[in-house]
Amino acid sequence: MSFFKIAALTAIALTLGACQSLFQPSLKAPLNVKGDASEQIKPGCxxxxxxxxxIDTVHFPDEPQLDAAVERALLQMARTSPDAPLPASLKVYREQFLASAESRHSSYLQAKVREQHDGLVIVELASYLDDGDAxxxxxxxxxxxxxxxxKALSLQxxxxxxxxxxxxxxAKVAHNNWQIGNRLDQDFIASWPFRKTPNVTLASDGVILKYNVTTIAPYAMGLIEMNIPYQRLNGVLRPELFPGRS
Structure with missing residues (x-):
């Protein structure tokens, strides 16, 4: 093969490689997010x-799998019992809820992007289900x-x-620090011991644990959040998940 043919093929390969890199999304650039908020009352009321x-949620045009995961998670939070079947979509859920809901009943569902870093998108989910009680x-x-x-990362x-x-x-050390910081007495500590939570995420400043009401404190203390600094997680957290190491 002549020198000119080799040079031509090399140029084509480099051009194709450059084109491919242009069309591959960079993990350093934030994922595109679009908001979608709506409120509807019971028809005819x-x-x-x-x-x-x-419903105040977000969509990810470039990551349809995340879109589906957010919708499923919100539907799971809207269930009033763990074994209740999931509606096919948020639209179906809204229709079913309004068809059967009584006066003063309401449902608030929210998904928002808390932050994006190191190829991770942290979506925080919130719900508030009101059945007319206090x-x-x-x-x-x-x-x-x-x-x-x-995919969504589990704790494992x-x-x-x-x-x-x-x-x-x-996590229990973080819980003890939270108790000390809030100057909680021995009666409180005995009544509200440490518990595990399924709500764990990788924020840029530490691993966040979020507790729902009445899990480790009375309802009046609200939703409790604790932080485990990354420097304490060497040898525990997968190395590639430390911020700046990906």
Whole structure:
């Protein structure tokens, strides 16, 4: 093969490589996010306490798998019992809720992007279900989405093998620090012991644990959030998940 043919083929290969890199999304650039908010009351209702559904969510045009994960998570938070079947969509949920809801009943569902860093999208989920009693029931959750793997990371995905017990010991230390910081007395500490939470995510400044009401404190203290600094998680968290190491 002549020198000129080799040079031509090399130029074509370099051009194709450059084109491919242009069309591959960079994990350093934030994922495109679009808001979608709506509120609807029960059709035909003119009462001041009409049932309503308020949904404030986000969509990811370039990551349809995350779109589906957010919708499913919100539908799970809207369930009033763990074994209740999930509606096919948020639209179906809204229709079903309004068709059967009584006066003063309402449902608020929200998904928002808390932050994006190191190829991760942290989606915070919130719910508030009000059945007309003195106070409704708030809920919180997280989706820790890996753009590289196109999936939500579970706690097992975040930790090195065999390190879950160590992780929860570190979480208990964070819980003790929270108790001390709030100057809680011995009666409170005895009545509200440490518990695990499913709401764990990888924020840029530490691993966040979020507790729903009445889990480790009375309803009046609201939703409690604790932080485990990354420097305490060496040998526990997968190395590639530390900020700046991906």
């Amino acid at each position: 003119n009462d001041p306490d009409c049932p309503l559904v308020n 106070h409704g029931m708030p809920g919180r959750g997280f989706i820790t989405w890996s753009r590289q793997d196109h 995905d975040m930790l090195l093998p065999g390190q879950e017990e160590t992780f929860w010991k570190l």
